[in-house]
Each structure stands twice: as C-alpha cells, then as structure tokens.
Amino acid sequence: MREKGFLRDAVGAGVPVFGACLGAQLLAASLGARVFPAPSPEVGVLDVELTPKGREDPVTGSLPARFATLQWHSDTFDLPPGATLLASSPAYPHQAIRVGRAVYAVQFHLEVTEAMADEWASVPAYARALEAVLGPGALDGLLAEFAAHRDTMQRHARALFGAWWQAATHDSSAA
Secondary structure (H helix, E strand, C coil), rough: HHHHHHHHHHCCCCCCCCEEEEHHHHHHHCCCCEEEEEEEEEEEEEEECCCCHHHHHCCHHHHCCCCEEEEEEEEEEECCCCCCCECCCCCCCCCCCEEEECEEEECEEECHHHHHHHHHHHHHHHHHHHHHHCCCCCHHHHHHHHHHHHHHHHHHHHHHHHHHHHHCCCCCCCC
16 A cells, blocks of 8 residues: 555654544554454544643643544554554544654544534445444434534644644754
C-alpha cells in the first residue's frame, strides 16, 4: 500500500502528520505496528481519557482529562515502536499517540459536522455496524447523542488542531 510508504517516509523526514481513525491505523501500520480487528466495534459517543503523558503533552494537553468523542470503527492497533500513548478508552487502549515532535494520531473523531454524521449514517456498512453493536434503530439515538455533544466536540477539535498546528510549525532549532 503506497499510503503506508508515504507516511513512513514523511515521519522519517520529520514532516508533521496528523491522522484520525483510519489515518491513525495507517500511521501505526506504516511505523511497524500491528493493525487488527478488535474484539468488538467501538461505536457511539464515548469518552476518551488522557494518559498522564497526554495531560502533559503540548497538543493533547489542550483537552480536558476526559472528553466525549465520536467513535465508529472496528479495528485497532498496537503501539508503534517509539510512540507515546496519549489517550485511552476502556475498549480501545490506543486512542491517541505521538511519534516525535509533531506526528499525532487519534482513533476517535472530534471534527465531525452534522452533515458529515448524516453522510456516514447513510453508508450501509456503517449503519449495519451501528445496529450490530447498539441494536436495531440505534441510528436515531446516535445522531441525537452526537447533536447533544457536537458543539463541545468541535470546540475540542479546534483546540486540538490549533495546538497541533503550533507544534507542527514551531521551529525547534530557532531558540
């Protein structure tokens, strides 16, 4: 897969990278970690908790110690060599990682808009996964729960991406 080679080369060259969900899985795989189906899918508006290193991190430290996220995936990954674990959840221990100064990946979503959630809900495979985990008719409940948390998630997304941008554009050699 060319994407994994591209990511591996970018990380090796010191290029800042941010991956979300599949992007986190691709980044982990490109750095030599195993990506695999989890025992059960993680679907819904679910809390993620920062690790002690995550609370001290210049990027993830911009978030509360525990915060709601949108999760809609069934694969997970092992921690890549040299990565720092920044956040976890009970079902998926590797929710956010950092490699080096400005390579970050999160298994969750904070950036989702209402239009994106509606579009994802229309994907038959996503709808089937949702109902397999949460039961028939779960889509309406998920969308309502997402709507209740959307503004807070988007505020957290702006904080996270803003902090990452600062880390990514900070020239550590100019001191």
